[in-house]
Amino acid sequence: MPHFGSTAHLRALAAAALRTAPAPTTAAAPTERVTIVSASIGAGHDGAAAELARRLTADGLAVDRIDLLDLLPARIGPLVRDGYHRMLVHAPWAYQRIYRSSERAGGGGPLARTLLRTAEHRVLRALPPGTGAVVSTYPGASRVLGNLRRAGRLAVPALTYLTDFSVHPLWVTGGIDIHLAAHAVPAAQARAAGAPDVRVCGPVTNPRFRPADSRERSAARIRFGLPQNAPLALLVAGSWGVGPVRQVALELRDCGAAVPVVVCGRNTALAARLRADGIEHALGWVDDMPGLMQAADVLVQNAGGLTSLEAFAAGLPVASYRCIAGHGLTNAAALEEAGLAVWIRRCADLKETVGDLITGPRGLLQREAGLALFTAAACGPAAEISRACRAGGRPAVPPAPTRRTRPAVRRLAATTAVACAIWAGAFGTAVATTGEAPRLVRALGHELDPDDAPRTHANHPEGHHQEDRRP
Template sequence: MTHTGRADRAPRRFLVLSAAMGAGHDAVADELVARLTARGGQARRADVLDLLPAHAGAALRGFYRATVLHLPLLYAGIYATFLRPGGARRTPGPGGLAGLAERGLAELVRRERPGLVVPVFHLAAQLTGGMRARGSLPVPSAVVVTDFDVHSQWLHPGNDLYCCLTESAARRVREATGRPAAATGPLVASRFLAPAPDAGPWQRVFRARAPERPVVLLSAGAWGAGTHLADTAALLARAGFLPVALCGENRRLRARLSRVPGTLALGWERDMPALMSAADALVDNAAGQTALEALAMGLPVVGYRPIPGHGKAGAHQMAALGLTRFAPDPWTLIDLLDGLTRPRHEHRTPSPAAAALFAPDTASHLMEACAPDPVAV
């Protein structure tokens, strides 16, 4: 038996590079690890911020969180200057923040010996693209793009493959980088794709507070970021809905929204499928993982007052694709929610557009792209 024959029977090995910027990228990475493992691969998740030298990753995370939460106009300016789609094409070469993580990634690859490195965060995509272009990353890299509106920092012509949410995003990547790109759909946990769980406990909670009111989830992500969330909650309550604010880990936001009359404010909720099963609609702030989970369960989604930058761009793109609705003003928001929640529906299925979005499978593409014998690469 040749060495190649033995390698072909060995499990494919994957290194998934995420970033703890909120919870969305890690959720994608965890689901990808689970799917690759289910297909017989060996996959490990690592945080690209941990590969940066001496506290640089924590500083970057802190700066991003502070700007999104407290200085949204500053973040909008940063996005428009450095990240917006149509920005300058990246070229191979060292330097920049990603360059500071090259030594850490090289050591990690030597230790883990993956056959494929898979960035699911744009800084990681710049890192792998630069190293591949210069020959310092000896195994292929396949970028899993988590944004509907692909901004320039995802793009580097050194990467071998791009997996995108939609064909329009894949086309944008191919035009900008000249590299292969496929529409492989979103990655959401299997519990959101399974039959709806028992919503009885949450239904009883909602009936006790407002028995006749449609339940509208108000998403703020893991960090509790959003634009005028208290105003939106008050608007929904006055219009006859029960706003249920998802405040994530932001205790201050939860305390503030708890004081809005007619509002139920929740912290970090682990059983989101059951909560979504009991709700009638979701008001989305970022076109991120929560919106995708809702679409997978057939819960109607309306984008309203999204966070600047990627949140606003993604919310508009999702609406343009027919996946969600977008409300540019309070009157439109209430009108859309009235149409989506009255009469109330006990059983829901994903829309045809959402069903088509979730039909492809990223993991199968990555299994094909993975080098079967990473030791020999």
């Protein structure tokens, strides 16, 4: 029998993980329907939604996907996304303050709740006929669904899949029937925040993320033009390439622990600057992240989202270092508590820790713990969702007839929506830098009409954002 932590033991775990991964099946015509509500902020929320959709479709269900940002009033969704991005880049201290204050407040506060309430009617109208369950992969969407469920306007089960290892209170709201967690640590945090029914069901990652043998590793390095024999540290910073990525890349190179391979996502300026710094392997958008992970020896990350889960599935040890504000810090703490990733807090520890993860006993233990995530759960998230959908069996309550809102009330609602978005860090920075506030208030006043809600943007399993998910 292979001993604990041995290479043979890791191979056995990897084989078990592959055996338990859901395989595509040829299903009959779907008779049940699930709608997944996500948000195109970064790539992690949409990535989890895409994989859930793939698994549910394989289980014989019809799947629709909705982007919550498409359903915010006056089409302010792009401003929400861009403002959040600008805040992470230019004012991370402000995002940290907002994140911490909203944690202490137990969620988003009254203004953010008002903004989310403006989307409730639109979300309800966007649900296709016959929807048997609704799943959220974004905390704001969970608030919307919980409010609808609690008010009796949504008559089918509402579930939340927790995409992060740390659970901000915004994720937990009354009305959500089931919270699904990848591990016992986020499950405990969700219960502490008041979630009544939390189930540990393991992570959702595409089955292409799997451990590689030596032949596959060598082929992947050739494919990406990487050195065959040097230790490689894969440095990722999400689809936006945010955080002190340049500093980390230079520190990795200079300490000599590994050759940095940096994925800059859509941040082309960062990639160009790294190449000017002499970082030879600075990549932009990568379509084959499973292959790149097979080429690497360790993952260094700063946010703790979907990419970390994919690294666990690929058998990579993970280090959190120089994390972004807010959820980056809380995810690093939660992953360390779970024994899945080491949190490097000092530059002086970088060389020793990365070296230990690549060739030492710590790396073996973390590879084993990461792979075990995919075999420990008794029931996967897609199976939990399928069961809830098939048990519900009632259609969603149709929305009540709408009335035209009087201009004064509409202006008040418009001003409130602007304030909410600024509070949430949604587009405060964008407004400050572009002078868009007056135009936006006018647009909201003219366009804040519940009848103009778009229908679901993705009436098929892949959805509109299926490909826009990496790294």
